[in-house]
Amino acid sequence: MKHGFRQSMAWLHTWSGLLVGWVLFAVFLTGTVSYFRPEISLWMRPELHGAAPNPRAAEVILAELQRRAPDVPSWNIQLPTAHNPVATAFWRDRTAERGFRLIQMDPRTGGELSARGTAGGDFFYAFHFQLYSMPPLWGRWIISFCAMFMLVAIVSGIVTHRRIFADFFTFRPRKGQRSWLDGHAILAVLALPYHLMITYTGLVTLMILTMPWAIMTNFDGQRQAFNAAVFGIEQPGPRSGQAAPLTPIMPLLDEASRRWQGGQVGRITVSNPGDANATILLAQRDSERLSVSRRTVIFDGTTGAFQSAREPDAPADETRGVMYGLHIGRFGDGAVRALLFLCGLMGTAMVATGTILWAVKQRQKAGALSRPGARLVEILNVGTIAGLPIAVAVFFLANRLLPVDLPQRAEWEVRCFFIAWGIAALHPLLRRHRRAWQEQLWTGAVLFLAVPLVNAATTHSHLGATLRAGNWVLAGVDLMLLVFGVLLGATARIVGRSRPAATPNRAAEGRRAMPALAE
Amino acid sequence: MLFALALAYAGFAALCLAMERHHGEVFGSRRIPPKRRLALRLIGWTLLAASFPACVASWGWVIGPAAWCGLLTAAALPLVLLLPYAPRIAAGFAPVAPILTGLAALAARI
Secondary structure, three states: OOOOHHHHHHHHHHHHHHHHHHHHHHHHHHHHHHHHHHHHHHHOOHHHOOOOOOOOHHHHHHHHHHHHOOOOOEEEEEOOOOOOOOEEEEEEOOOOOOOEEEEEEOOOOOOEEOOOOOOOHHHHHHHHHHOOOOOHHHHHHHHHHHHHHHHHHHHHHHHHOOOOOOOOOOOOOOOOHHHHHHHHHHHHHHOHHHHHHHHHHHHHHOHHHHOOHHHHHHOOOOHHHHHHHHHOOOOOOOOOOOEOOOOOOHHHHHHHHHHOOOOOEEEEEEEOOOEOOOEEEEEEOHHHOOOOOOOEEEEEOOOOOEEEEEOOOOHHHHHHHHHHHHHHOOOOOHHHHHHHHHHHHHHHHHHHHHHHHHHHHHHHHHOOOOOHHHHHHHHHHHHHHHHHHHHHHHHHHHHHHOOOOOOOHHHHHHHHHHHHHHHHHHHHHHOOHHHHHHHHHHHHHHHHHHHHHHHHHHOOOOHHHHHHHOOHHHHHHHHHHHHHHHHHHHHHHHHHHOOOOOOHHHHHHHHHHHHHHOO | OHHHHHHHHHHHHHHHHOOHHHHHHHHOOOOOOHHHHHHHHHHHHHHHHHHHHHHHHHHHHHHHHHHHHHHHHHHHHHHHHHOOOOHHHHHHHHHHHHHHHHHHHHHHHO
């Protein structure tokens, strides 16, 4: 290794960041998009847009389940919210395709709403921590590994950046490598609390996978016992065999709300419905608490008598809960999530500027004769940083354009995403570097701007209708897509305007500027 | 919430003007009288601190502190991006924004 502590940290920062940079970019981008997972899922199912919340939804849904599935071990119900006006019910059914049924219900009538097959926002969510199409365990291991590199890169980056406070507000545009370095540092420093938080808490969410030893020791390797103790996932008691009707649900909701000082019920689990041994478990909404550790209360299903309550009070449990909660950002109102979204985009851009900075440096060192390694980095940069947004836009377009009754429709949407990304990854092999950037950025811009238009042509919930109705959940998705399109277009213009950075003058300027960052 | 954001923006702007390079960008001279530097620093830190209770007032004690961290980021970013292109506008916005958003918040309460 090189001489001196700071130099060796700079070395560590460069390589820990570069080696996994493209995976991190993809994780950051899809993870950031996942803040709006329920909104995107709703947007992608236009058949559900007519649903509206109903204060007595729980009653309606339970009556409907009583009719449809009276003899099952349990019902799980996700109540509608302002973000998602549709109720979801889940129960085991041996006759069903995968051993369970999951249906979406209209909270006013209890009727089943059948939507087009789509992975919706869940696709981005699943991609960002297990790379979606991979075997989940492999994907999670890779992500854990990359996240650890990220943490190393952040800490070594802080050490390397010796002018954190002096350059706190400094951004010098149109100066080649200098600007990339400024941009990278600014994006990193201004959102540093977020970067540390999201990387660290991300590792915590996967800690049971990467560090299972304490659990294996303390629970004799019995995962189920651990799950029951920590997550409150318990097996229902035995059925008595005596039929008994279910107690009215509305008074229980009020009672739970009183116990939680006005907190709202988000989820209902009924075990042994229709039996004298029925129990009703109510869990508080995630959006009201920082921690995701469950706060639940259990009632007797036939008498409505209070049985037990669970408050996440053990420090380790609550710590994990708060960390998980901070990571997924389901707490708080739209404004908080918008802040998290902005920070997430800054993280995405930080990773992007980091890998671009490396390529720019290599180019200035070697002039026009770039080495194969540098060329590879450039190709990966274009294919990932400009290519992934293209794939995201294609995923949105596929959702609207694929025939609604296509078999395996949800899988086809995902295939479209990966086909688009594959093409974008190969395209820079055939083009000059700058042209490849321009072409892909313009393509991304056009595709993103096209989504709201295609939406208007294919559904009734387009911007003209949603804005007038004040439906900010759906309008917000369209508007955000427009903003992305404009941003990509602006970036493409900047790339097209600026002169090639490898002219001798600029290279010298870049080299003079370099010592500022511990070089 | 916008008021908290404006306070943080103004606080960052004051701290930024207390630095020679940015003082030079806005006022044309890199030399800052010591008294002015001290005043700018005090004002800056006070405003940043003041945005914390404003966040707690909007979001409560549970979510407020977490939101404050994100809000500081959101306040500093536009300042940094605006500074190299339009330094005077970036600085001029600092005293105006808290007054306007503060008045708006008051109006909303009445």
